[in-house]
Every structure is written in structure tokens, then in C-alpha cells.
Amino acid sequence: MTSALFDELSWRGLISQTTGDDDLRAAFEAGPLTFYCGFDPTAPSLHMGNLVQLITARRIQNYGHFPLGLVGGSTGLIGDPRMSGERVLNSSEQVAVWVDRIRSQVERYLDFECANAARIVNNLDWTAPMSAIDFLRDVGKHFRMGRMLAKDTVATRLRSDEGLSFTEFSYQILQGMDFLELNRRYGCTLQTGGSDQWGNLTSGTELIHKVNGADVHALATPLITKADGTKFGKTEGGAIWLDPDMTSPYDFYQFWINSDDRDVDRFLKVFTFRSREEIATLAESTAAQPQARQAHRVLAQDVTTLVHGEDTTAQVIAASTALFGRGDINEIDEPTLAAALSAVGVLELDGDLPNIVALLQRSGLVTSNSEARRTIAEGGANINNVRVTDPDHVPVMTDLLHSSWLVLRRGKKSVVGIKVKY
Template identity: 75%
Template sequence: MSATPESKAAVTELTGGPIDELQWRGLIAQSTDEQALRSVMAAGPITYYCGFDPTAPSLHIGNLVQLLTMRRIQEAGHLPLGLVGGATGLIGDPRMSGERVLNSTDTVAEWVDRIRTQVEKYLDFDGRFAARIVNNLDWTAPLSAIDFLRDIGKHFRMGRMLGKETVSARLNSDDGLSFTEFSYQILQGMDFLELNKRYGCVLQTGGNDQWGNLTSGTELIRKVTGNEVHALATPLITKADGTKFGKTESGTVWLDPALTSPYAFYQFWINSDDRDVDRYLKVFTFRDAEGLAELAEATAGRPHAREAQRALAGDVTTLVHGQAATDQVIAASGALFGRGEIAAVDEPTLTAALSEAGLTDITGPLPTIVELLQISGLASSGSDARRTIAEGGANINNQRISDPDHVPDVGDLLAGGLLVLRRGKRTVAGVRLRS
């Protein structure tokens, strides 16, 4: 059920080196001794890990960077440990924005299951470099407070802990910082130590914002075992316009199709800025340098074709939601944004497209365009709807409507009793008349 079977086949022997690969893809923000890491990796398969905390019912596209980084390293011939934070999720990583509200243990347990399933999708559990899923609750829960303080706590120095960027920022904020969140870095450090003991894990990867937590583990291992282990941080993914990556008007772009529909997911990627798309292709797809050069050329020479955006959206959607969902979404997007006659689109495609975009069932006589815009959620109020119409931004079945009192005719209904409403260039919604 993995999205790229051909890349699975690539999991064979040690190759040139994942570090070079990660580097040209722009995936290394900082690392511990890189030369040492290179030679360790060249000497044979290593075991590495990356953790995912259950802070939500699903992972999001920010986590995808980590998942794919793990995957790339596995394909280069190393053994991944996917860690789900059953324990750390109960504590909460300190954020700049203030103290977290603790989630109930039941909630966290449920999210752990969901997230484990998601992580599993991106790793290969067969063959010589088979992945393994671990849960830090397994070694954290049995630990007594006394053992924790004596065996682990003794290795952590307050000065070092207080110096962490987020910790000091929080201490200086009005919110302050609870002991609970302050302890988080110890737990994460402990994970690395535990995985080092159990599986010989020598590398932790993570986002650059996790750097403090990553090094917390490398330092703990050095103190306890005297061994040098490594940490590798991926950069924060940015957008050329300066806004936050991974958000849309409706919020976070989740990996769970129930939270972000495959259609919305695909639309997110296809709307990528020209200035960002090449970088995203490197980070989020498995295309090689040659393929990316071609796409970069396409963006420069034939920007209107949007080849790079299509490639990006297609690849990532396939990776996350599978080929079938992607085919459907591409057909849907084509139907809604295509130049062709919308009435020519077959009913299943149209229904699927509108379901993805947002479909509302109505009964009774057909309402006016003003009401339709409100019912479908395209306009927030009657005034808003009228304004849009006056501005020439309201369309039914790709026909501009300029009369606010316009009522669509039964003859306007497409197959299945559907009407395609569009506000402006790219906001589409459907209404279906149920008799």
C-alpha cells in the first residue's frame, strides 16, 4: 500500500551516502559532527530514530518532512525506528506560545494509535533494513520517580537545561513554565539513551526547532556510556511570501484524509508559489536532480503550464493518499478548473469533485444566487454575497451571474441535480437538489 513501489526496490545495499542526498535536497539545517556521522554511516547500516508526539489526532505536512527524511535514510540502507511519543505526548514539549493544556491519557492513547498507523505508512517493514515502531511509554511508564531522579536526572545540569532557547524564553514570559514541560527535554534525552541501549541507535533526526531536544539525548548518551552519537536537524520549511508553511485558510494541512480531504491536500500543493516549488519538490518528492532540473526549466520557460506544481501535487498526494485518490482528485480539479464545458463532465467525477470541494444538499424550490452563495459557504452573509455578485465574482456552472435576484432554472441542474458555484477564480462549492 506504499505509494512509491519503485523506491522500495531501491532499498538494497549501502549507497553513496544519505548525507549527500539530504544535503542537496536542502534537508540539513544543522548536525552534530557531520564527518563522523558520514564515516559511521559508510561503515555499515546504522540504526536511527525520529519521534512523533501525539499532540493531535493526525500528523500534518510539517511532519511529512521527517517521515520522508527517515524514508530516504532507510533507502540508503539504514534501520529506522519510528517512535511514537506515548509518554512525551502526556507531558508536552514547551512552546513559545505558552503552557499547553494537558490532554487526557485516553485521548493521548487514541492519538498514539492513529499516529503509529500513519508513521508505518512511510517506512518499509520488510527486508534487511526493516523498520520498527517503538513507544516511549514502554520504558517511561515503569520508571519510578526515584529511579528517574537518580539514574537520569543526575546527568542533567540545570544551567544547560535553562539555557535552551524555548525554556529561557518561556521563563521570561508572563506564562512562565511548569516543571512538567521543563522536564520534557529529559524525557526525550532518555528516549535516545534507551534506544541506544536497546537497539544500538546512534542517530536522531528531527526538525530544527527540536535541536535542543536532540542534543539533550546525544549529551546524555555521552555522559552515561561515553559514546558519541549523532543528531541531524532538518530546516523549517518556509514560504517565499513570508507566511507560515503548511497552513491554509481552513487551518493545518493534515495527513488524515478525514481532516484534510485529498482534494484540499492536492489544491494546497498545486497552489505553490513558483519561487517555492523547486524547493518543495526536493523535500517532498523522490524525484532526482535530473528530473527536478527539467521541472525548474519548465517553471522558468513555460510558467503557465505549471508542470512543477502539478508534479509536486501529484507526487505528494499519491504518497499520502494513494494513486486512486490522486487520480480522482486530478479528475475533479480538471472538471472544476478546466476550460471545458462543465456539463460535459460525467456525474461520478463531478460528484466526487464537489464532495471534495464542499457539497451541500438542498430541497424544495431553487433559491436565489444570494442564498446559494450563503448556503454553500462561499459567502458569509447576504451582504457579502451581493457584494461578490456586484463585483462580478459569482458564477454558476462557470457562467457569471450579475443579477442578485437570479434564480437558477431546473434546466441549469447538471447530472445528479448538481450546481457548481464558484466565487472568484478558485473557490468552488457544490449544491445538490434533493427531491
């Protein structure tokens, strides 16, 4: 079974660089091996870029290998050097809180019950007891300045006006030490990560070779980009987070459903567990009926279910259709309804509600009262998916969804949320 893993990762476009394709393929075939991927708590949640690593780790586990999910309690206190400039150092108390949050997110994607069960580790466990002198003598002595200065991020930052602090410069030593420690404790022989981490990945392979003469492996996945040239995992509102309180499941689903046609096949390979045959069939159906957007819907449903669960995804899909008159709007829970309406726009009102003509005009769905009356006469005004034909109609308390909301729609596609405060 493991002999097909390298080919599977390659077909899905998940191999950018390795320490040796043939050696890694042989290691997979000889398995099971133990591998790890690290996640630093430099924010309260993981984001879309981390999702590539989480899913890749699960794919490797599914082929019988043993995953270690490393949460960087120590490396999170420093932060991996960025091309854009020096990171803000967070307090140890804040990082400790984020460690717990990131740990719970990582645990969602790995299997802890199977024969090759996953394990969560924290690099603070082996760095906290180490003195600065021990660190320099036992670990630092194996690193050469020339190699460290040649790393892409380091070289770029050194050429910048801001430069690079020694704190961030030392990050690659800490990550290299992680690999060495996991090799000693668990026999770990593979580290995975994004291609922007390649210098840090090889810091570990080189350190292990110098310390005990062993050859271990590194696998870097490519950075995911979008066909239109914009950065993957970003919207006008900022990063797409895995935490539902930071990016609502509705917005998360919409990110995927609105994927560029040119990206969908690639995203299905990277972010879903659909087989080659299933993805090929989706590509054929999309080519035959592009207006149905079947591949987009499968992509959005699969990834949202993976991250937020089946029940939440069902609510999101229901909201996506019900807002535009194709479902029962009363069945949508309030958080999902609020997120969906925030995406289309919300008019907040205090006190008693005005009539439908005033609502249409004040919401911006029409530009004048006369246009509102014409819309009503033509059958184009709806409140909560119920057509309103009387221009003097005034919504009442029992019309409010979750005691606060109205969904006001003009025609098929123009929707505004009304939030009522009493």
C-alpha cells in the same frame, strides 16, 4: 551506496545542524546504522511539518539504514514546550487513542518488508514501569541545570510572563532517555528531528555519552518556510493535516498546486523523491513555459499520492479540472466533489429547485435577474458542465450529482456548488 547519503540530504536542503558533519558522514559510510525519529500524539493527526521528518526517515532507510519510528505514548502526555505558551494536558485515554492514529500514519511512510525493515516503538513501554525516584536517580542525575536552562525554548519561556512548568521543563530529560533506551535496546546511534528540536536532540547525545561514554549523532532538518514570509503548512483555515478527515485530499492538493513559484524547486527537493535530473528538467520547463505550471503539478501530484494514494489523487485531479469544464464531472466521487465545491462556495437549498435565472442570482454569480438572462443568452451559463440556453430551464432530480449536488458555472472560472436538501 550509503556514501552518497550525506550529500543527498545536503543537496535537498535537509541538513540544518548535526553533532558533526564529518562524523555523521563517516557513520553513514560505515553503516548500516539504526536511527530514530519521534512523533508525539498531541493531536489526532500528524501535520505538514511532520511530513518533512517522515520523508527524511524514508530517504535514510532507502540508503540501507534501519529506522525506528517512535510514537510518544509518554512524551505525548506532557508535550514538547512551545514558544507560544503552556500546552493543554490531554487525558491518558485520549492520548492512547491518538497513539494508534499516529502509529498508523507513521507506518505509511516506512518499509517494513525490506532487508532493513522499520520498527515502530512506543516510549511508554519503558517509562510507565519507572518510578519517579528511579527516574530522578538513574536519569535526572546526569542532567545539569545550566545546560537545561540554556535551551532556546526554555530560555524564551522563562523570560515570558507565563513562565514554564516543571512538567514541560522535564520534557528534554524524557526525550534524552528515549535515545539512551533505544541505544541500549537496538543499538540506535542517530536521532533526526526539526531544528526547533535541537536542544532535545542533544539531550540524548549528551546523556548517552555520560552514561556509557559512547558518541552518537543528531541531525536536525531546517524548519521549512515560505517565500512570502507566511508559515509553512498553514492556510487561512488552519494547519494542513495528513488525515483526510481533517484536511481533505482536495484541499491538500490545492495547497501544493498553489505554491509560490519561488518555493516549488525547494519543495520538490524536500517533499518528493524526484532525482536531481528530473527536478532540473522541471525547472527548465517551468522557465520556458511558466503558464503551464508543470513543476507545480508534479509537486502536487507526487505529494498528494504519497500521503493519500494514487486513486484518491486521481479523483482530486479530475475534480480540479472538471469543475471548470475540462473533464467528466460525473466520475468524481462525492467526498472529493463536496471538498472541491466547499473550496469555491456552496449554496444550500431546501425543497424544489428554482430555474437557472434564480440559481445564478441566488448563488451570487450574477447580481440581478437581468444579468443572469444576459449570461444565459451569451452562452455563459452551465450546470454540471452542460450549457443552459433556456432562461426558464429548471434542473430535475436526475440532474443532481450523488442525489444532492449541482455544479453551477458562469463563464470559465466562476463556479458555485448547489447542495439540495429534500
